[in-house]
Amino acid sequence: MVRGAYTLARVAVTVRVAAGWLWWLGVVAAVPGTAVTFSPTGRRIGVTAGAALFVVAAAVSFLVRRGRHAERAKGASRAAKSVFLQDRKVTARAWVRRRRWWLLVVFVLAVASNAVLPCAAGMLLGGVGAGLWLRSRGVARIERSRDALLWVRPDGNPALYQLTGIAAGDAAPGGGRRRR
Template sequence: MAVIVRAGAAPLWWAGLVAAAAGAFVPGLTGRRIGLLAGAALFIVVAAVVLLARGRRYRELARGASRAGRGDFLQDRAVTVRVWRRGHRWWLLAAFVVAVASSFALPGAGGLVLAGAGAGLWAKAVRIGQRERHEDVLYWVRTDWAGHGSPVAKRVRAYRTTGPEAGDAAPGGARRRRR
């Protein structure tokens, strides 16, 4: 489940940094200094909002989680990341274009907003990973419930759990390190 959250973190982070760097070279209407300072403030605000968004729903679904059964379809981390990124590639591209275009008004701010969203998603995945480590389980969303959407979408009725060694994902959605 944390894999779905984490899947969007890296593309948003890197697209945001590239857009902010490109925007730093454009003087813009407000000037570089004001644009980058506003972008830094927006980075913090957006990261906090993304981190805290829908936290109650995540907790409710985690509280009601049940053990994964034989009839549950769970997919590997690599497949989940690939499916999520393919399903959202046009939205990510559009967000990048808007962030670069906004640099003509407020240099770098749009890119830093995207990077803040990526940082917030990464922090949310880390928080989920801490809960998974504490409870010694991995949370999963059934593939037929999640689709390309969110792990807290209306279609998701409950999470499934497995042991912490199941699959190829570590707690928090990171890639499992094999020893």
């Protein structure tokens, strides 16, 4: 255990933020593909391929390493009283700030791919976002079953989860806004 004060971020919030950003970037990247009038494959094939990619990407991003959160939750320790719990907005802002260039590159590639296969790459991004949103619902289920929230050090080892009570922080189980 680390001595002194340190910061913890919610696991579910980081998964949910990734889901939201990838979903909306995918939607925005797919919309110009509907306006493409000529491409080597055609609009109908692009949209059909995009729908298949959406389903496959959602399933893969939900199922791959799905049990990782449950395994890490079993080995989680109680958070010390000296920790600082990050707000949802701070965690989201930090996640986006660390990955903004990757998000920009993926978005530009998805928009550019509309010239070859309309809508497909945008729908692929949206599928990954949908799968991650489903994964955040799985984390919420784990948190409710343990009656504790899962936290991780943003600057430390992401495999070391820590627990707090269900009322800690400003996010509900699953990373959404807490209803008042």
